[in-house]
Amino acid sequence: MFGAALVAILVTMALALVRAAKGPTVFDRILALNMFGTKTVLLIAVIGFVTGRPDFLDLGLVYALLNFIGVIAVLRFMKVGHFAATEDEERPQ
Amino acid sequence: MSVALVLDAVSWICLLAGSCFAVVGGIGLLRLPDFYTRIHAGGITDTLGAGLILVGLMLQSDGWLLVFKLVMILSLLLITSPTSAHALSKAARAHGVEPQLADEGDSPSPS
Numbered sequence: 001m002f003g004a005a006l007v008a009i010l011v012t013m014a015l016a017l018v019r020a021a022k023g024p025t026v027f028d029r030i031l032a033l034n035m036f037g038t039k040t041v042l043l044i045a046v047i048g049f050v051t052g053r054p055d056f057l058d059l060g061l062v063y064a065l066l067n068f069i070g071v072i073a074v075l076r077f078m079k080v081g082h083f084a085a086t087e088d089e090e091r092p093q
Numbered sequence: 094m095s096v097a098l099v100l101d102a103v104s105w106i107c108l109l110a111g112s113c114f115a116v117v118g119g120i121g122l123l124r125l126p127d128f129y130t131r132i133h134a135g136g137i138t139d140t141l142g143a144g145l146i147l148v149g150l151m152l153q154s155d156g157w158l159l160v161f162k163l164v165m166i167l168s169l170l171l172i173t174s175p176t177s178a179h180a181l182s183k184a185a186r187a188h189g190v191e192p193q194l195a196d197e198g199d200s201p202s203p204s
Binding site: 005007008011012013014016028034035045046060064067072075082088 | 111112163188
């Protein structure tokens with residue numbers, strides 16, 4: 001039954017990859033990337049249970065954090081164009 | 094009918110339902126016509142799919158530490174996924190991605 005969940009998660013990841021390759025706008029690609037990351041967390045958790053090594057859950061936690069920070073960073077990069085702090089962020093008055 | 098059997102059955106049902114929601118959300122991400130509707134499809138997999146699968150794993154785990162870790166992953170996903178969906182839709186709106194209206198083509202869309 002873990003196998004069914006594994007297959008379903010892998011199919012969803014493949015569909016997200018297709019959308020990320022097709023996506024007309026860049027936001028579709030970011031959305032598909034976000035979903036791919038969430039499914040990766042689930043995949044890591046289920047694999048940890050299948051192989052009997054539940055320590056994989058720690059990797060899942062770290063990956064969930066990284067996924068969120070990555071999406072927000074890409075969105076900020078698209079809005080501002082660079083990762084440096086802007087003038088008002090450097091010198092808050 | 095022992096308690097372990099009931100827990101097993103409930104966890105299998107949760108895992109199967111979560112898998113179904115994940116696949117449905119993936120199909121929706123591929124087939125829905127509009128960016129804003131695709132956010133909805135992504136939200137299904139992030140809340141119901143991930144939630145049901147993680148609850149099913151919780152019922153299978155044999156220790157409170159594992160349950161705690163799974164609850165941490167679930168709460169993290171439940172906080173970050175609406176946040177990133179909100180940021181995505183706001184950024185798309187600011188970049189001029191227009192939602193596709195239902196009566197587009199029949200009548201001019203209200204501006």
